[in-house]
Amino acid sequence: MNEQLLGEWETEVEADATRVRTRFPAAAREIGRSPATTDPGAERVEDDVRGRLLEALARGADGATVDREVHDLYRFGDADERRAVLRGLHRVEPAPAEGWAADLVHDALRTNDPRLVAAALGPYGAAVLDDDAWRQAVLKCLFVGVPVDLVHGLDARVDDRLLTMIASYADERRAAGREVPADAERLLATTDTTTQPGQER
Template sequence: MTAAPTLAAALTDEGRGRLTDLIQEVRHDPAAARRRFPAAARLVGRGPTDPSDPLGVTTPLVEDLVRGALLEALAAARDGAADRILQDVEALYRDGDADEKRAVLRALPALPVGAGALPLLRDALRTNDTRLVAAAMGAYATAHLDDDAWRQGVLKCLFVGVPVAAVDGLDRRADAELVRMVTAYAEERRAAGREVPADATRILTDHAPTP
């Protein structure tokens, strides 16, 4: 995840200056990331990047991008040492609130941690926090979750009400097994007299096997 151009356009001149200062501080002293990460939104800026998604479910919030920029600066300060970066990322996720956890998840595709951060995705997908689940099903999940875990992530989105528009790579990774699972989910909903979510219908329509 990069900090520009979306982030630059969303910040005031003062916010851009503060972000530059924070990035330089973290590059000079990686330990500063632990202090600055929680306060980054207050210091630099916050709010939606897309007014139609005010909670940042399908699009990143300004504070997600701000914190992502700090994580990229931290990775640079660690000279790309994957083990050290992963330790930093795990600590920021573990000690962070839901907003900070979401920012870590959104930043993972830009960080040189390989598949090492998969436990963070699994943790997020065990929650019912829609913003964490949505963030967990981004590009990092597409690249690193195995097929079964990825399909379970899609089902989790349907269960908790995360729009499947938040699922990166859905059209590329959807397969017959996902269709089977969503079909079973839809049948269970109908049998219980409950409405089938429009996103489930969309998956079944868009990815139905050809005759």
């Protein structure tokens, strides 16, 4: 990774927020790129570069400008750029407003792109999704093949309702003669198996 050039870009973006529109898409090409992978949770150089550009943006611009620029980066970006935005949302400090980018998280969760679904369930997504939306997002991981280990704070947030939903999903898969995802089996097996639907653990 070209740290010197990245430092120059950070200074540039901090001084002029609109420069992020040019620098963000160019990050992989000009600063650094990790090898291509289908792993939705892979740590990639270009994600970190773009995260640092978001930090620079937040340091130099007011909340309304940060909000506008980040939303535009997501709206007009390709899948890799959208992934980087989602992965970097928690790095935007101070946040423009409470829940300011929740709409981006929900948009990503409506896709079937494992990279975006996984990125949406990082620290920012975990903080802004209410319990019902979060449970549905975990189920979405099972549907699209995102390892649930990528869900930020999963162990602390699993509850009986989620387990009941997963159990119903697994039963439907078995009834249809389809394989149950290993993550679903693992979540059900590593919790109190004596819990019945509707009971408290």
